[in-house]
Amino acid sequence: DAGVIQSPRHEVTEMGQEVTLRCKPISGHNSLFWYRQTMMRGLELLIYFNNNVPIDDSGMPEDRFSAKMPNASFSTLKIQPSEPRDSAVYFCASSLQASGYGYTFGSGTRLTVV
């Protein structure tokens, strides 16, 4: 199993541009999570999906952020327009809901907005 796959690994973009982060969860996992990590705020849960349906997006910082999960094997996190304060490492994780076991995290996308 290749694990949770995120792309790109690094993204540098200019303020005001649209940014799309991608995630492929582990096959068979039906829960997917997006986290953001910064030095100031640590790891923050942004949104999570169960069976492709968004369950809790209360962690999404602003309307500039949106997330979709069109099918069980793919999710995107979009920032439009991007701002320098969005610079962070964004992690995607997946799990089998109701198993109670741990989440498997991807390697993250390091986003820099200049």
Add this chain to the structure above:
Amino acid sequence: DAKTTQPPSMDCAEGRAANLPCNHSTISGNEYVYWYRQIHSQGPQYIIHGLKNNETNEMASLIITEDRKSSTLILPHATLRDTAVYYCIVRVYNNNDMRFGAGTRLTVKP
């Protein structure tokens, strides 16, 4: 609204046991204790979880006090590769609202 309290940092000598404490005095009866770690620049990695009995796997042991208000993660023979930030989290078994605190930065020294 932190549910857990951990020391910000700890050191451990290579080859010795690393004992990482966590206080969770307000834990509910249906909440489990989970431990994750994050090695520099990588995504967090699941280590172990438990409800009230002590648990052991290939990575670590988890000791939960009888009143469940605190726990200790034990790495029996720490190596340099165990240097990481260790997070203690309490959550209901299949509740997907898992939130991380600041964790403990463990440094294993030669």
